Amino acid sequence: MKYLIGNATVVTVDQERRIITEGAVATENDRIVDIGKTEALKSRYPDFEFIDAGHHIIMPGLVNAHVHLTQALIKGCADDVELMDFLQFRVWKLMGNYSPQEAAISTELCALEMIKSGTTTFAETLLARHYGLDELTRIIIASGMRGILAKSVMDLPSYASRDNIMDPGMIEEGEECLRIAGEWKDKSENAGDGRIQIWLGPRPVGSITEKMLGKVAEMARRKEMGIAIHFCEVREDVNLIRKTYNMEPGEFMEKVGILTGRTLLAHAIWLSQDDMNRIGKNKSTVVHCPASNAKLASGICPVPELLQSGVNVALGTDAGTCDNGYDMFDAMKLAAIMNKARTLSPVAVPAETCVEMATINGAKALGMEKEIGSLEIGKKADLILINCNNARIAPNINPISSIVYSVNGSDVDNVMIDGQWIVRKNIITTMDEEKIIHNARKAIYNILARTSVSNKPGWPVF
Numbered sequence: 001m002k003y004l005i006g007n008a009t010v011v012t013v014d015q016e017r018r019i020i021t022e023g024a025v026a027t028e029n030d031r032i033v034d035i036g037k038t039e040a041l042k043s044r045y046p047d048f049e050f051i052d053a054g055h056h057i058i059m060p061g062l063v064n065a066h067v068h069l070t071q072a073l074i075k076g077c078a079d080d081v082e083l084m085d086f087l088q089f090r091v092w093k094l095m096g097n098y099s100p101q102e103a104a105i106s107t108e109l110c111a112l113e114m115i116k117s118g119t120t121t122f123a124e125t126l127l128a129r130h131y132g133l134d135e136l137t138r139i140i141i142a143s144g145m146r147g148i149l150a151k152s153v154m155d156l157p158s159y160a161s162r163d164n165i166m167d168p169g170m171i172e173e174g175e176e177c178l179r180i181a182g183e184w185k186d187k188s189e190n191a192g193d194g195r196i197q198i199w200l201g202p203r204p205v206g207s208i209t210e211k212m213l214g215k216v217a218e219m220a221r222r223k224e225m226g227i228a229i230h231f232c233e234v235r236e237d238v239n240l241i242r243k244t245y246n247m248e249p250g251e252f253m254e255k256v257g258i259l260t261g262r263t264l265l266a267h268a269i270w271l272s273q274d275d276m277n278r279i280g281k282n283k284s285t286v287v288h289c290p291a292s293n294a295k296l297a298s299g300i301c302p303v304p305e306l307l308q309s310g311v312n313v314a315l316g317t318d319a320g321t322c323d324n325g326y327d328m329f330d331a332m333k334l335a336a337i338m339n340k341a342r343t344l345s346p347v348a349v350p351a352e353t354c355v356e357m358a359t360i361n362g363a364k365a366l367g368m369e370k371e372i373g374s375l376e377i378g379k380k381a382d383l384i385l386i387n388c389n390n391a392r393i394a395p396n397i398n399p400i401s402s403i404v405y406s407v408n409g410s411d412v413d414n415v416m417i418d419g420q421w422i423v424r425k426n427i428i429t430t431m432d433e434e435k436i437i438h439n440a441r442k443a444i445y446n447i448l449a450r451t452s453v454s455n456k457p458g459w460p461v462f
């Protein structure tokens with residue numbers, strides 16, 4: 001497996017952030033072995049299979065740092081409702097009634113969409129036991145992706161201002177969550193040639209007690225696990241922490257030991273300067289999920305202020321219910337424009353920053369920056385090819401502008417992970433695309449019928 005992919009614009013995101021025109025990337029087995037001008041590499045590697053990537057951008061595979069695999073199947077079932085109603089009457093009701101087969105169908109659908117739109121690594125935050133964890137792990141291994149899979153941990157069926165709102169099917173017991181997470185980690189860590197990691201996914205304050213959060217922190221230290229948590233997504237989260245613990249959110253999370261160098265704080269909208277300082281000091285990552293935050297009217301994450309405070313900011317799509325897709329190019333564009341609108345400053349979040357958030361910052365967030373997140377000699381061969389030969393992207397005079405403002409996921413036509421072609425000329429090699437879409441179409445109507453959740457448009461349907 002020796003490939004020389006050339007005649008492209010190579011956006012490396014390396015230390016110097018080099019962009020190489022008429023560039024090429026040479027890969028051997030699972031590693032990048034050289035990067036440079038196409039002509040030079042052609043003469044250096046005459047026995048490598050040459051892939052002509054004319055009119056393409058080659059860039060690092062994208063890192064989606066906040067994903068819910070099991071919500072891909074219910075996209076379109078929870079639109080235009082307030083967050084609490086969204087959770088109580090739609091999302092938790094639907095997912096609480098999932099069979100393991102339905103969770104598996106959703107996971108396949110999600111992985112398929114992520115891979116085909118250029119995501120090579122993801123972090124899934126909340127996997128409940130009833131989804132069937134072994135089968136979900138098997139699906140991700142078979143897909144060829146790199147995945148962080150976090151076991152949900154909770155001990156209160158409540159959230160923010162509403163008590164006892166969780167669907168019975170979603171309720172789990174705290175100690176049991178930790179036990180399952182530990183067993184899963186022992187069994188599946190580094191499975192799929194090192195592509196799988198098992199983390200802890202405590203539910204947000206309101207669904208978990210201080211005591212249980214402390215146990216999560218202790219287990220994370222003891223078993224060297226990362227932590228992924230929803231944090232200050234809505235103002236009620238802040239009010240709840242103040243009321244219950246008489247502390248500010250950052251102070252509370254620091255005290256219970258949740259702010260670690262391998263902690264992902266999803267959303268992080270309602271933050272004070274003190275919260276940001278504590279997140280930065282502890283080297284935790286904020287995962288900005290712009291589409292979800294805008295659609296659920298949660299607010300806008302203060303990305304420029306976080307970056308100025310020394311916080312690593314990564315990017316995520318969140319779920320099929322609140323983003324209605326898993327396209328990281330959408331996320332980059334929204335990340336670039338939402339903070340411009342909030343701050344009335346067109347320089348608030350430049351396009352280059354968005355590309356960093358979707359690549360190297362995501363890799364840092366997951367503790368994988370030595371292996372992925374940029375195209376550099378010796379790193380894993382995780383890369384994507386973007387076809388720029390279309391009217392939306394042409395004339396493509398600035399590749400960074402194209403990536404953030406013009407490209408969308410369907411422009412990705414080749415994806416390599418670990419040196420393997422997972423998508424080649426638009427065809428996915430590891431999954432049966434037609435069958436997955438067919439299964440999803442069938443499954444959703446069964447779930448809707450069982451739960452009587454309505455997904456009808458506001459207009460009469462004939």
Ligand SMILES: [Zn+2]
Nearest residue numbers: 068266318319
């Ligand atoms: Zn989420």
